[in-house]
Amino acid sequence: MPALSNYRGGGDIFNGTYLTLRSSGKKNYSSLKRNRIDAPFVFSAKKEFVQKKQQPSIEVLPDECLFEIFRRLGGSDEKSSCALVSKKWLMLLSSIRSEEFVEVVPKEKASEEEEDEIDGCLTRCLKYEKATDVRLAAIAVGIAPHGGLGELKIRGNNTVRGVSDVGLAAIGRGCPSLKVLSAWDVYTIGDQGLTEIANGCHKLETLDLSKCPLVSDRALFAIAENCHDLTTLSIESCPRIGDDGLQAIARGCPKLHSITIKDCPLVGDKGICSLVSSSSFTLVKIMLENLNITDASVAVIGHYGLNVTHLALTGLKCIAERGFGVMGMGQGLQKLVSLAITSCPGLADRALELIGKGCPNLKNLSLHKCSFISDNGLVAFTKNSLSINRLRLHECNMISQYGVLAAISNCSLELKELSLVKCKGIKDFASELHLTPCSSLQSLTIGGCPDFGTNGLAALGRLCPQLQHIDISGLAGVTDAGFLSVVENCKAGLVKVNLSGCMNITDSSVKSLARLHGETLEVLKLDGCSRVTDESLASIALNCEMLKWLDVSKCAITDLAIELLSYAKTVELKTLFLSGCSHITDESVPYLADMGESLISLSLQNCNLSSDMIDLLEEKLWMCDILV
Numbered sequence: 214m215p216a217l218s219n220y221r222g223g224g225d226i227f228n229g230t231y232l233t234l235r236s237s238g239k240k241n242y243s244s245l246k247r248n249r250i251d252a253p254f255v256f257s258a259k260k261e262f263v264q265k266k267q268q269p270s271i272e273v274l275p276d277e278c279l280f281e282i283f284r285r286l287g288g289s290d291e292k293s294s295c296a297l298v299s300k301k302w303l304m305l306l307s308s309i310r311s312e313e314f315v316e317v318v319p320k321e322k323a324s325e326e327e328e329d330e331i332d333g334c335l336t337r338c339l340k341y342e343k344a345t346d347v348r349l350a351a352i353a354v355g356i357a358p359h360g361g362l363g364e365l366k367i368r369g370n371n372t373v374r375g376v377s378d379v380g381l382a383a384i385g386r387g388c389p390s391l392k393v394l395s396a397w398d399v400y401t402i403g404d405q406g407l408t409e410i411a412n413g414c415h416k417l418e419t420l421d422l423s424k425c426p427l428v429s430d431r432a433l434f435a436i437a438e439n440c441h442d443l444t445t446l447s448i449e450s451c452p453r454i455g456d457d458g459l460q461a462i463a464r465g466c467p468k469l470h471s472i473t474i475k476d477c478p479l480v481g482d483k484g485i486c487s488l489v490s491s492s493s494f495t496l497v498k499i500m501l502e503n504l505n506i507t508d509a510s511v512a513v514i515g516h517y518g519l520n521v522t523h524l525a526l527t528g529l530k531c532i533a534e535r536g537f538g539v540m541g542m543g544q545g546l547q548k549l550v551s552l553a554i555t556s557c558p559g560l561a562d563r564a565l566e567l568i569g570k571g572c573p574n575l576k577n578l579s580l581h582k583c584s585f586i587s588d589n590g591l592v593a594f595t596k597n598s599l600s601i602n603r604l605r606l607h608e609c610n611m612i613s614q615y616g617v618l619a620a621i622s623n624c625s626l627e628l629k630e631l632s633l634v635k636c637k638g639i640k641d642f643a644s645e646l647h648l649t650p651c652s653s654l655q656s657l658t659i660g661g662c663p664d665f666g667t668n669g670l671a672a673l674g675r676l677c678p679q680l681q682h683i684d685i686s687g688l689a690g691v692t693d694a695g696f697l698s699v700v701e702n703c704k705a706g707l708v709k710v711n712l713s714g715c716m717n718i719t720d721s722s723v724k725s726l727a728r729l730h731g732e733t734l735e736v737l738k739l740d741g742c743s744r745v746t747d748e749s750l751a752s753i754a755l756n757c758e759m760l761k762w763l764d765v766s767k768c769a770i771t772d773l774a775i776e777l778l779s780y781a782k783t784v785e786l787k788t789l790f791l792s793g794c795s796h797i798t799d800e801s802v803p804y805l806a807d808m809g810e811s812l813i814s815l816s817l818q819n820c821n822l823s824s825d826m827i828d829l830l831e832e833k834l835w836m837c838d839i840l841v
Contacts, residue, residue, distance in 0.1 A: 419447075437465030504528075605630075710734065792817070
């Protein structure tokens with residue numbers, strides 16, 4: 214009979230009743246006793262006892278007898294075989310704690326290598342219809358001989374017979390090596406199941422709960438009391454978890470390394486302040502989102518976050534500018550490397566300036582929907598935070614082109630990546646500012662800024678001569694003049710260029726790009742550049758021997774462009790997008806087939822190709838993924 218751990222079918226093969234046993238965990242098993250079953254007699258109409266005929270079966274044994282038999286099974290194969298008999302036997306086996314099994318034959322002392330092997334090295338992930346109590350019980354019974362369960366993930370729930378406290382209890386009893394428990398969208402588990410996990414899995418290091426509405430502070434009390442090695446705590450959308458549970462974790466789990474608390478309405482300053490202050494020497498990562506916390510919490514972070522390197526604050530409506538300012542002045546965030554602030558109306562210019570002064574090692578700053586940050590705050594921040602190398606501004610509408618250029622100049626030695634997305638305050642103007650060139654910026658992304666145009670891009674081209682990656686997709690206001698400034702001033706060699714949606718870019722830009730940067734260019738996206746023609750493809754075929762990805766969808770190219778690409782033997786494209794090129798016909802098929810040795814992805818949607826020629830091409834390029 215195959216071992217249970219190799220069983221991949223559903224739980225429906227088990228017969229019998231769905232019955233669980235609870236054990237007291239003591240040497241005396243009297244609490245497990247069932248009422249003795251009366252002798253199988255029936256009473257006749259004449260009041261005579263007639264013995265009832267029965268089929269001989271071990272199922273007639275009381276549960277306490279089966280319990281005593283099962284806990285004396287000699288090995289894992291025997292346990293797995295018994296578990297396959299029926300659902301009743303499986304659930305009964307899963308109710309026995311690992312310490313309750315009796316060693317019939319004394320085992321020799323295990324070597325260090327064997328001990329490591331059984332110390333929780335396997336991972337199991339149950340999703341939706343596979344997430345049932347029966348599967349968890351099967352894991353608890355059958356996984357021990359294969360290294361022990363180290364990580365369990367539950368994603369969603371079976372709508373008919375989903376995971377409940379019964380299944381978690383089975384894991385708690387049978388998998389003492391469990392280190393990681395993650396449960397998302399599991400509406401049927403509660404405190405009892407997590408308490409069993411806490412009681413049986415003392416090695417637990419990571420607890421990740423998302424959308425578990427039945428879990429309350431009581432579960433965190435049990436975790437805090439039994440799982441002192443907990444390092445990562447993530448709680449999201451658990452409405453019954455509040456300050457009391459987090460305070461218990463703060464007292465009982467001194468090794469916390471990372472905390473993530475999101476959308477928990479009962480969590481306030483007491484819980485967050487306790488977690489941060491009690492873990493000041495171990496805490497490295499903090500993520501707080503949509504909580505009812507005030508200035509007190511961020512002030513504690515600023516004072517006690519001595520080893521915090523990553524901090525993300527989102528949707529904290531009750532924190533004022535004073536709170537963010539105190540956080541910056543607290544002098545506790547000396548090791549902070551990454552800061553992300555989203556939709557926090559209390560963040561304004563003065564607070565951002567103080568954060569720059571108080572976080573000298575800050576390298577990554579992301580501001581999203583910070584409506585009160587203007588040029589003054591951004592420029593003051595970049596003057597004080599000299600280590601910044603990644604700056605992302607999303608929907609910060611009070612920042613103008615002047616603020617962006619001045620910030621780049623202030624970070625001229627360290628800034629490597631700049632991203633501007635949906636910043637509607639950036640207006641195009643001819644810059645006459647005398648700024649220090651930025652010799653470090655390598656990656657520039659500008660998107661969703663409708664008023665950013667040629668003058669701004671030309672200024673960036675002159676200011677940033679070391680660009681390698683540029684993405685200005687969707688900027689209809691950019692013309693050849695602006696992009697040519699980037700192409701002609703760039704000294705490092707452009708590697709990735711995305712001009713998709715730049716309708717005013719013509720062959721002039723593409724030919725200059727190919728001629729000046731063909732030796733380094735690897736990715737070129739021209740989707741929607743309707744003024745790009747076969748001339749651009751001819752220059753690409755002649756100069757761009759490093760090119761691996763080319764997207765010329767909706768460009769004005771013809772079959773001649775494909776012929777030229779196929780003749781360029783030094784160009785070995787792996788990805789070619791030709792979607793919407795209506796002038797690509799059946800005449801291109803032989804040339805596309807010639808490129809087949811290198812192509813792994815080809816898009817021909819809305820091209821003027823016959824079905825017969827497409828079939829032929831698919832036959833020739835059988836290793837290429839063709840989208841038609």
